[in-house]
Amino acid sequence: MTTTDIPAAGVRAARRPAPGDKRPRRRREGAAWVFLSPWVLGAAVLTLLPMAVSLYLSFTDYDMFNPPHWVGLRNYVQMFTEDPRYWRSVGATLGYVVIAVPLQLALALLIALALKSMKRGKAFYRSAFYAPSLLGASMSVALVWRAVFNDGGTVDNLLSAVGIHTGGWVNRPGWALLAVALLTVWQFGAPMVIFLAGLQQIPAELYEAAAVDGASRWRQFVSVTLPMLSPVLFFNLVLQTIQAFQVFTPAFAVSAGKGGPADSTLFYTLYLYDRGFVASHMGYASAMAWTLLLVIGAVTAVLFRTSRTWVFYADEGDR
Amino acid sequence: MPANRTTMSCVSATVLALCAVLTGCGGPSDTGGSGKTVLRYTWWGNPDRAARTEQAVALFEERHPGIEVQTSFAGYEAYKQKLATQAAGGDAPDVMQLDYRQIDQYASGGVLLDLGTRRQTLRTGEIDTGLLATGVVDGKQYAIPQGRGTETVAYDAGQWKAAAVDLPRAGWTWDDWAAAMRALAKRTGKPGSVDPGQSEDCFEAWLRGQGKSLYTEDGGLGFTVGDLTRWWTFTDGLRREGAVSPAEETTQLDGSVENTPLARGRAIADFNWDAPTSALTAIVGEALTLAPLPSGADGTPGQYFKPSMFVGIAATTEHPEESAELIDFLINDKEAAKILGASRSIPVNESIRKEVVPGLKDFDRTIADYQASVEGTLEPPPQAPPAGDNALQTTFARDYDQVSFERMTPREAAENYIIEAEAELRP
Numbered sequence: 084m085t086t087t088d089i090p091a092a093g094v095r096a097a098r099r100p101a102p103g104d105k106r107p108r109r110r111r112e113g114a115a116w117v118f119l120s121p122w123v124l125g126a127a128v129l130t131l132l133p134m135a136v137s138l139y140l141s142f143t144d145y146d147m148f149n150p151p152h153w154v155g156l157r158n159y160v161q162m163f164t165e166d167p168r169y170w171r172s173v174g175a176t177l178g179y180v181v182i183a184v185p186l187q188l189a190l191a192l193l194i195a196l197a198l199k200s201m202k203r204g205k206a207f208y209r210s211a212f213y214a215p216s217l218l219g220a221s222m223s224v225a226l227v228w229r230a231v232f233n234d235g236g237t238v239d240n241l242l243s244a245v246g247i248h249t250g251g252w253v254n255r256p257g258w259a260l261l262a263v264a265l266l267t268v269w270q271f272g273a274p275m276v277i278f279l280a281g282l283q284q285i286p287a288e289l290y291e292a293a294a295v296d297g298a299s300r301w302r303q304f305v306s307v308t309l310p311m312l313s314p315v316l317f318f319n320l321v322l323q324t325i326q327a328f329q330v331f332t333p334a335f336a337v338s339a340g341k342g343g344p345a346d347s348t349l350f351y352t353l354y355l356y357d358r359g360f361v362a363s364h365m366g367y368a369s370a371m372a373w374t375l376l377l378v379i380g381a382v383t384a385v386l387f388r389t390s391r392t393w394v395f396y397a398d399e400g401d402r
Numbered sequence: 403m404p405a406n407r408t409t410m411s412c413v414s415a416t417v418l419a420l421c422a423v424l425t426g427c428g429g430p431s432d433t434g435g436s437g438k439t440v441l442r443y444t445w446w447g448n449p450d451r452a453a454r455t456e457q458a459v460a461l462f463e464e465r466h467p468g469i470e471v472q473t474s475f476a477g478y479e480a481y482k483q484k485l486a487t488q489a490a491g492g493d494a495p496d497v498m499q500l501d502y503r504q505i506d507q508y509a510s511g512g513v514l515l516d517l518g519t520r521r522q523t524l525r526t527g528e529i530d531t532g533l534l535a536t537g538v539v540d541g542k543q544y545a546i547p548q549g550r551g552t553e554t555v556a557y558d559a560g561q562w563k564a565a566a567v568d569l570p571r572a573g574w575t576w577d578d579w580a581a582a583m584r585a586l587a588k589r590t591g592k593p594g595s596v597d598p599g600q601s602e603d604c605f606e607a608w609l610r611g612q613g614k615s616l617y618t619e620d621g622g623l624g625f626t627v628g629d630l631t632r633w634w635t636f637t638d639g640l641r642r643e644g645a646v647s648p649a650e651e652t653t654q655l656d657g658s659v660e661n662t663p664l665a666r667g668r669a670i671a672d673f674n675w676d677a678p679t680s681a682l683t684a685i686v687g688e689a690l691t692l693a694p695l696p697s698g699a700d701g702t703p704g705q706y707f708k709p710s711m712f713v714g715i716a717a718t719t720e721h722p723e724e725s726a727e728l729i730d731f732l733i734n735d736k737e738a739a740k741i742l743g744a745s746r747s748i749p750v751n752e753s754i755r756k757e758v759v760p761g762l763k764d765f766d767r768t769i770a771d772y773q774a775s776v777e778g779t780l781e782p783p784p785q786a787p788p789a790g791d792n793a794l795q796t797t798f799a800r801d802y803d804q805v806s807f808e809r810m811t812p813r814e815a816a817e818n819y820i821i822e823a824e825a826e827l828r829p
Binding site (some may be wrong): 251341345 | 486487490508510511513649650654656789790792799803804818821822825
């Protein structure tokens with residue numbers, strides 16, 4: 084808000100104490116702090132302090148048993164120049180983000196469009212499609228996924244029945260990544276619900292006007308739905324991209340914690356976990372975590388920058 | 403989806419750090435409501451081992467009315483991670499089961515109590531000195547072996563005989579083994595064995611057969627890029643011929659017996675430690691037979707008797723004496739030994755072993771006979787692997803994936819492994 088905004092000025096005016104009337108204000112602020120204190124304490128002790136310690140640890144060699152000792156930038160140098168497996172994990176993660184996010188968003192949008200035009204049973208289908216989002220993050224579903232795509236599993240058998248012999252997906256480099264990506268795509272419920280809400284915000288007059296002008300359904304989708312939906316699309320894109328970078332459970336379960344075969348599902352977080360909790364290199368794992376934080380920050384910033392060219396806010400015309 | 407993985411990782415990493423720093427993170431109170439001394443005893447294992455351990459612990463409590471033992475167990479991987487977290491937080495259980503690969507790290511990290519200080523209570527006189535020495539780090543006895551195991555080639559004798567291939571015999575070499583695998587593959591149409599290229603244990607046996615070792619005495623690598631290249635070239639060649647399991651099968655090995663090619667009916671033989679092979683009898687049946695591992699070309703055996711698991715006491719325990727009593731009871735008491743049987747492999751106490759072994763039944767009997775058959779022919783075990791080996795075991799299998807999926811040559815992968823191992827073993 085700028086200083087000329089009326090609401091901001093109004094708030095400031097209300098806050099300004101009358102001369103000689105300091106005590107009530109202080110008491111009000113004190114009460115606010117009392118009510119805020121659980122959150123403030125929680126944020127400080129459970130988020131800020133651990134983050135600070137993690138940042139410190141990323142410059143140390145720490146095996147969880149002996150006290151950490153300072154190694155400067157060695158963890159970072161090792162990560163970028165001496166660790167081929169680190170780069171394989173970066174590659175696997177990028178591959179996953181590029182496959183899973185667009186597929187998931189496309190599917191979510193498609194189903195949302197279908198649901199929107201549905202006359203009856205909308206609530207049922209909305210819940211049915213949303214359910215995987217609630218279940219999918221769980222270990223058990225990921226394990227079922229492994230069984231389904233394994234050698235001799237459901238998918239293998241079905242494909243064999245039509246004459247395509249795959250011999251399982253999760254034990255082949257390339258295919259395993261796709262199996263994990265499909266698990267994420269299957270959990271399209273959350274973005275779908277948001278798309279549905281966005282679709283219902285689009286004024287019906289726009290479609291009526293377009294229909295009067297003779298626009299086809301496709302034309303309406305491209306010229307009305309997409310631009311009107313772009314803020315929601317952007318929101319989902321940012322959210323799902325950030326989540327995709329941090330994906331852990333599906334890869335952990337599908338590859339039995341190994342990121343295999345041949346490191347094809349060794350996602351960044353999986354390798355981070357491996358370094359920290361299996362190899363006891365907490366310093367290295369912390370350095371990886373901070374690098375991931377910076378990369379996600381950078382990717383999000385890039386997305387925001389590109390959004391200027393394609394995201395359209397309805398109220399822009401009013402300004 | 404998990405809400406925020408980065409924050410999660412940061413939080414977990416740092417909470418652990420905080421726990422290490424703030425000694426306030428103590429465990430639960432040490433005395434129960436009854437005024438008894440409460441010991442925490444944890445181990446990994448299966449329900450059968452759990453039932454027997456509970457029974458033995460109940461007997462211990464009966465004999466020591468002032469002590470209450472709280473037990474807990476989990477699968478190996480989960481146990482390993484939980485114990486590491488507890489130990490880092492200064493909250494290790496009073497008595498804990500340990501693996502060969504954990505001892506060095508835990509002992510040098512100050513997690514374990516020097517058991518030499520409890521010699522009065524915890525008697526070790528009846529344990530083979532060579533075996534006992536495997537629990538020594540920097541000259542101090544930090545852990546006591548609880549059982550001993552050795553590697554084996556487990557095979558389906560029925561299928562092997564049907565293929566009319568000579569059965570494994572004592573003193574067979576790696577070349578004999580390879581020839582047998584080729585013959586089996588040719589006559590049965592399926593691989594003879596799981597591909598041993600992914601197994602650090604098999605590589606170690608192969609190295610030792612040539613008089614070399616995985617690690618030097620000061621914890622460095624005991625082999626060269628050339629050695630590893632030759633091993634991987636050997637196994638990769640057999641894979642290409644179809645004599646051992648294909649990459650898609652090999653990569654699925656996850657430590658469970660059920661997922662091995664032998665159990666899945668896709669191979670005739672398999673490598674493993676002897677005790678876990680008992681789970682194979684349910685799948686393969688009576689025909690399951692154990693043979694020693696192949697030797698070096700000159701007959702030098704590569705396999706060795708390895709302490710299958712250890713038990714140790716936390717350095718932070720408030721009840722070192724009672725903890726030592728519990729371990730002494732588990733290892734040296736005859737009644738306890740009868741209850742525990744071979745649930746932690748063949749007992750280490752010599753006189754107890756003599757008493758328990760004749761009473762063993764079924765596959766426990768097979769394991770005991772197998773151990774007796776190689777007794778006295780093997781070289782002494784190497785000292786406990788250095789701390790970094792815990793992670794290197796997995797790295798070894800992953801690097802071989804690159805070879806068996808033909809993404810790297812054996813030499814490239816071996817060079818990769820050496821770089822990773824040297825970084826891991828850096829003090």
